[in-house]
Amino acid sequence: MNTSQYEAPGSVDEAVALLANAKGNARVLAGGTDLLVQIRMGMADPALIVDIKKISEMTTVTAENGGFRIGAAVSGAELNENAAVKSMWPGIVEAMDLIGSTQIQGRCTLAGNLCNASPAADSVPAMIAADMTCTIAGPNGRREASVGSIATSPGKTSLADGEIVVSLFVPAQNATGGDAYLRFIPRTEMDIAVVGVGVNLTLDGNGVCTAARVSLGAVAPTALLVDDAAKALIGTKVDDAAMDNLAAAASAACNPINDKRGTIEFRTKVAGVIARRTAAIALERARSN
């Protein structure tokens, strides 16, 4: 304990070089809401901590191709205060805002939530539903990856040694699209999702759904993109029959564990219920756009 080197580089290149030289025994510090708890509990004792909050590319939200590029160190509070992002992608911002308390929101980040690779991460189904991608920097340069490809199992990611998420990109929302995220928890605040659902859908001029993405969290080792659930909506007016099919497809996709927060049966049933409620909000938003 207490022997870590601390560096706060001013550029992504410097951060990558530091991580490359540390040969795997390094951790990136963005908000620290997972890392500092792990250090305190003895689950992490990195030789090097690389604080990314002095890298301007990683601390800013910028408009790009009609959407937004969100730096890896942008906090939940900053995202929530960004009226442009919140207006275009309310589901993503609401999912992020569900994480922890006001104090946690002051520090926690989308990229941290993604790379912590919890199956119950609230922001991840919302980001997958929005078809978000991330820019990753490493010893071999930069690459792009879909948000859904980052977590590979609980606590594990597809990032190679020395790689770091620099930013996340959310594309422009369709003019008649809407997104939403809901989770089930047994109380009203400060809890971890038992089931989480992100829905993003687009309507045509007749109110027919032309595109949809549905993602489930906390019901499998990683967040799922459920094509069958999207197909249940596409080509319909998102009526009761479509909602029934959506709920059935969501429940069918579940592969959850039994734990103190929910049984397999409960999670499977509730996934359908929450999918329906989330889709109803996304539908309302799409209709009003």
Add this chain to the structure above:
Amino acid sequence: MAKHHISTTINGEPVEFLCETQQTLLDVLRDELGLTGSKEGCASGDCGACSVTVDGRLVCSCLVLGVEAEGHSVETIEGMADGENLHPLQQKFLEEAALQCGICTPGFLIAAKSLLEKNNNPTETEVRYWLAGNLCRCTGYDKIIRSVLDVAADMRSA
């Protein structure tokens, strides 16, 4: 490894301290600087007893490294009263008995002050959600919530 030499601002005053990388801002405040008003409840960001603001942003000081304070401005409970004059929230907590054992109180006061600086007309629901990250095992919360709402009303009529 040599300790880090950190220059920061705490409660408006320039402060310098030495710390190890893995010392949290809470460790530094309490153990290096003698500012023991911020409490350690859980050390995992769940209880809010260590709440401070960094550059005006409400955070748990147990989830911030001391080295991260370099060049930033930290506000703690020790800076809340103006000399002998209590902040209106402190005064109202006393008047309405919004504390019993007192361990959570500095965190609640810092968090409530942060809310009222952003919004001086919060609903009861907004106050309860804003303070959801501050745990109190004594009061049952009602007196705390009422105190915050009463101070907000006083601020608006002042």
